[in-house]
Amino acid sequence: MTDPAASAPPGDAEDDASAAAGTPEEFDFVHVPETDQSFENALAKARDGDRLTVDDGVELLTTGTDRDGIDPVRKEQVLEAADRRRAEVVGEEVTFVANVNNNVTTACNTGCLFCNFKNTAHQFESDYEGEHTGFTKTVEESREVVADAVERGVYEVTSVSGLHPALVLDEEHREVLESYDRPAQQVDYKPPAVYDTDPGSYTDQIRAMSETGAHVHSMTPEEAYHAKRGTDWSYEDVYRRIADAGLASVPGTAAEILVPEVREVICPGKIGTDEWLVGMEGAVAAGLDVTATMMYGHVENEMHRAMHLKEIRDLQDRTGAITEFVPLSFVHGNTPLYERGLVTGGASDDEDELVIAVSRLFLDNIDHIQSSWVKFGDAKALKLLNCGADDFMGTILSEEITTRAGGGYGEFRSFDDYVEMVSAIGRVPVERSTDYRTRRRIDPDDGPHGPRLGPEADGTPLLGRHAKDAAAGARADD
Numbered sequence: 001m002t003d004p005a006a007s008a009p010p011g012d013a014e015d016d017a018s019a020a021a022g023t024p025e026e027f028d029f030v031h032v033p034e035t036d037q038s039f040e041n042a043l044a045k046a047r048d049g050d051r052l053t054v055d056d057g058v059e060l061l062t063t064g065t066d067r068d069g070i071d072p073v074r075k076e077q078v079l080e081a082a083d084r085r086r087a088e089v090v091g092e093e094v095t096f097v098a099n100v101n102n103n104v105t106t107a108c109n110t111g112c113l114f115c116n117f118k119n120t121a122h123q124f125e126s127d128y129e130g131e132h133t134g135f136t137k138t139v140e141e142s143r144e145v146v147a148d149a150v151e152r153g154v155y156e157v158t159s160v161s162g163l164h165p166a167l168v169l170d171e172e173h174r175e176v177l178e179s180y181d182r183p184a185q186q187v188d189y190k191p192p193a194v195y196d197t198d199p200g201s202y203t204d205q206i207r208a209m210s211e212t213g214a215h216v217h218s219m220t221p222e223e224a225y226h227a228k229r230g231t232d233w234s235y236e237d238v239y240r241r242i243a244d245a246g247l248a249s250v251p252g253t254a255a256e257i258l259v260p261e262v263r264e265v266i267c268p269g270k271i272g273t274d275e276w277l278v279g280m281e282g283a284v285a286a287g288l289d290v291t292a293t294m295m296y297g298h299v300e301n302e303m304h305r306a307m308h309l310k311e312i313r314d315l316q317d318r319t320g321a322i323t324e325f326v327p328l329s330f331v332h333g334n335t336p337l338y339e340r341g342l343v344t345g346g347a348s349d350d351e352d353e354l355v356i357a358v359s360r361l362f363l364d365n366i367d368h369i370q371s372s373w374v375k376f377g378d379a380k381a382l383k384l385l386n387c388g389a390d391d392f393m394g395t396i397l398s399e400e401i402t403t404r405a406g407g408g409y410g411e412f413r414s415f416d417d418y419v420e421m422v423s424a425i426g427r428v429p430v431e432r433s434t435d436y437r438t439r440r441r442i443d444p445d446d447g448p449h450g451p452r453l454g455p456e457a458d459g460t461p462l463l464g465r466h467a468k469d470a471a472a473g474a475r476a477d478d
């Protein structure tokens with residue numbers, strides 16, 4: 001799965017926000033935050049709009065390698081430069097999308113150490129006698145979840161899942177995998193009959209979600225690798241086949257930190273940096289838009305962060321298809337990295353602000369930088385909109401929320417929430433499509449607010465649709 005840590009409560013990180021991540025010395029990294037550049041020179045280049053080097057990025061991320069810790073005055077200088085750049089590039093609009101999460105399964109054998117999904121695939125087998133808290137959805141269950149959300153006004157479904165051994169690209173892929181002598185050991189494949197629930201195939205899952213009319217944002221490079229395992233098919237071929245089934249765009253998660261020595265620590269079972277980049281280029285070659293991410297605040301240092309930004313900027317130079325960059329602050333609670341003492345917490349507030357700001361300044365070829373309220377909580381996510389970010393994520397309606405609508409909404413933001421928060425900082429709330437090509441400015445005075453870009457959206461608040469229907473039904477009964 002791309003970044004299941006995103007599903008953990010943000011409070012886990014905030015409780016211990018001041019704790020530092022593991023230091024480079026503990027891991028004996030080759031790449032450390034040392035440069036021949038000065039903070040002043042790097043800041044001057046950033047202010048002038050010059051393209052930044054990795055060393056420039058390190059100086060800005062550290063507020064100068066000539067000093068220990070974060071210098072508060074220098075930090076404000078970096079944040080101001082980034083906020084000014086944001087205003088020049090995208091103006092005062094703050095965008096968000098009406099979306100729903102529909103993850104198909106938590107079953108996975110990859111064993112990433114930052115992952116808080118602890119369900120190895122064996123636990124989902126019919127003869128497993130223990131208990132687990134994971135889930136797998138059938139194709140029909142996925143269709144129902146997304147159809148309900150579309151009916152409520154959602155535009156996009158984001159779907160990122162564990163690498164279930166029974167999940168295959170399509171029936172042709174299944175035949176290839178079943179031709180292996182020992183498919184479980186050789187290509188991480190077991191037939192659906194082994195499991196309590198059959199997840200179907202990637203193409204069937206994507207088709208079911210797409211047939212509801214939703215924009216399907218799914219199939220990270222890691223999932224695409226799983227969808228081509230055991231074959232010599234290219235990423236482009238695989239993505240074309242999934243696009244034919246209805247895939248509309250690709251989340252650039254599973255990137256974590258694109259530096260091999262960091263991946264060896266946090267996700268040794270995952271595809272490597274080069275494979276991730278080839279996967280992304282395959283998606284673009286198949287005609288799909290992509291996003292890009294960075295998960296930071298674990299074992300990596302500022303040099304790794306700057307090197308990651310360079311990989312993303314180079315990828316954008318080659319493809320021009322990255323619609324947004326999403327910095328994801330590591331949520332350490334319940335992860336093996338934390339439980340094994342490899343990290344003591346996540347990124348500090350200063351680090352979060354600097355990562356957003358330097359992402360804006362370094363990525364001169366990507367227009368949109370996201371502030372994730374799931375990761376940061378509302379107050380901090382709003383602050384980050386003044387540090388270089390301009391996108392405020394999505395509503396993240398979920399099945400759990402819709403089934404208990406009216407209770408505590410948990411990980412959900414209504415359009416009214418969005419409009420109120422964005423207006424409060426003097427910016428302009430804008431509903432967007434996944435690819436940002438369709439935008440709708442929202443008049444704060446014209447509430448209550450609901451989405452209008454989804455195939456069935458009519459401006460009714462997302463959780464209000466069924467209440468309205470129920471009221472209409474009650475009137476009809478009268």
Ligand code: SF4
Nearest residue numbers: 001108110111112115
């Ligand atoms: S172990 Fe890795 S690949 Fe598997 S669900 Fe977790 S993050 Fe994704």
